[in-house]
Amino acid sequence: MLTEQRRRQILDVLKRDGRAVAGELARLWNVSEDTIRRDMRDMASAGLLKRVHGGALPVAAPLPELSVRRNLGTEEKRQLAAAAVRLIEPGQLVFFDGGTTTAEIVRQIPRDMALTVVTHAPTIAAELESHGAVEVILIGGRIYKHSMVAVGPTALAAIDRLRPDIFFLGATAVHPMEGLTTGDFEEAAIKRRILERSLATYCPVTLDKLECVSPFGIASISELTGLIVAAESAPDLADGYRAAGAALVLA
Template identity: 50%
Template sequence: MLTSERKALILKTVRRDGRLVAKEFSRQLGLSEDTIRRDLREMAGEGLLQRVHGGALPASPATAEYGVRQTIETDAKARLGAAAARLVRPGQVVFLDGGTTNVQLARQLPPDLEATVVTHSPSVAVELARHPRIEVELIGGRLFKHSVVAMGAACIETLGRIRADLFVMGATGVHAQAGASTGQAEEAALKRFIVRQSAETIVLATRDKLGAASPFGIVPLAEISSIIVERDLPDLLLAPLRKAGPEIVVA
């Protein structure tokens, strides 16, 4: 079997089964495990999959630059944002993570809602500047341009003094075993810190993020209260996530 044929089969297996175990796959093909692991390393370097101990998971495609992501799945993001907006209660302190889906959430908060939104996303803050009753606490720091959010020591220091009722967290991967993940280590650490500062965490996830993984883990799914997903998704995709702990809310 040619290398290109083998890699195509690896990619097909990962996408179909949601995972690949190197030892089992090498046995099926009658090849050495080292050969399969080399293929996995090369494919991970190309962003085609995410390597994990013993094999691979689907790589999340939700890693494009912010400007590109603004044009992708806009209808689905609007529905997810509307569903999340209905979960925000009067008087709550809500931390809104960065990301294009959370901008949709901010856009759809009811005009009569009185609440406090804490965010390190200038995009979210600008969206809420037009809201008549929501107080906005904008957290500063070094701008991480990929996600257009503030990061760094100043950001962490300020967040350490805030306790939120609800954290609406962004993630590029949501996988039953790998948990919620993202593509940058410092960003993952910041999100994990905010989870610890919040009474409840929810994630809004378009279909491309479900069953996929990114390089840096944030938290296991057991630490997430709810995942808001699109309608008409197969139970085969949702059942492992539900079993991992969170409530699955269909937008």
Template identity: 80%
Template structure:
């Protein structure tokens, strides 16, 4: 089998199975494991996959800017938001991450529900303008414009003094073995610390984010209280997360 044929089939396997194991491919194709590792190393350098111990995982597609994301998968995000709001009780302290799905959560919170909502996203704080029963706490810091959230030491220092009841976490990718990931190092650190400070953490995920990996880790799947996905998610895909201890909530 020619090099280009092998590499095309590796990409097909990642798309189909969500992972590729070097040893298995070497036996299947009758080549050395070093050959497969070299293929994967070159493909990782080209940004086509992510190398992990023993094989490779798919790379999450580059995330478009916030203004573009507002118009993507709107019905799916609405369903995720409806399911998320069912996990909120009056008088709780809620931390909302940045992003378009969490903005949709705000739109489905009853206007008369008394809550304290903390966020490090000024766009999320603005969405709460019409919620008269909600006290809003905005965390400051340097704005990471791609997601419009505060990052850096100022934001971290404020988060250290918080203890939210529920955190709705946003991630750009989720994988059963690699966990939740995102595309920015500082943003990942902020998300990770909010999770550690929160009593419960739920992550709503659109289907395009499943079985992919972004560069910077947030948390392992068992660290979540639950992951929220729409009911169209394939059982074979969800089983990988459940086998890692995930509580999957279907929207």
């Protein structure tokens, strides 16, 4: 088997199984394990996969700009948002991460529900303009434009003074072994700190982000209160995530 054929098949295995084990592929294709490891090393350098002990995991595809993401997977996001809103109690202090799924949660908050909402995303704060019963606290800092969220020491200092009842966390990739990850170092640090300060943390995640890995870690699966996923994705994925310590909330 030629090198390029082998590497294409490694990507096929990752897409199908969510992981690739070097020893298994070496035996299957009758090549040395060192050959497979060399393939994986070169592919990792090209950003095509993430190397882990014994093999590789798929990487999350680069996210398009926020304006484009607003129109992707809208029905699935509405389902996830409806499940998330059911977790909110009147009078709570709720922290919303940036992102299009969390924006959909905000849109579905009943207009007569009294809450205090905290966010470091100006776009999320703007969604609450017409919610008269909701008090809004906007965290400032340097804006990371790809996600339109505040990052840096100013944001961290403000977050350290809060104790949210519930945090809706966004991630670009979720994997049972690698946990929750995202594509920016500073953004990952902000998400991690909000999680640490919150009494409960839920991550609504669309199917395309499951079984993938991004460069910067946020938290392990077991650190979440719950992972909100579409019910149709649960049968195939539930066992792996529950074994990693995840409580699944089915939308």
